[in-house]
Amino acid sequence: MSNEPTGFEEKRTSLRVDMEAERILLHWIDADGEPHEDDGVCIDLARKGVLIDYKRAFALGDLIAITFNHNTEQQNTIKGQVCRCNESNPQSYHIAMQLL
DSSP: OOSSSOOOOOOSSSOOOOSSSEEEEEEOOOSSSSEEEEEEEEEESSSSSSEEEEEOOOTTEEEEEOOOEETTOEEEEEEEEEEEEEEEETTEEEEEEEOO
């Protein structure tokens, strides 16, 4: 009999997010005070920031709420401020945000 472990036991109690192009829901208020909500893709999530892919650019300093696992028991929302926005292709932008 081997002493090698046969399974994986999760010891963390916090929610974990699989970052394989995770679909997210974005919420923001535009310069006219109008609320908006739309789908995007989370590319990477770290302790202090998040990188998303979205179809339009945001201005530096814009505040955005990001909801993971929308309409599920694992739904979780974080808030961030745009610190970088680069066009990744003609119809997509990579938006980096510092978490608040």
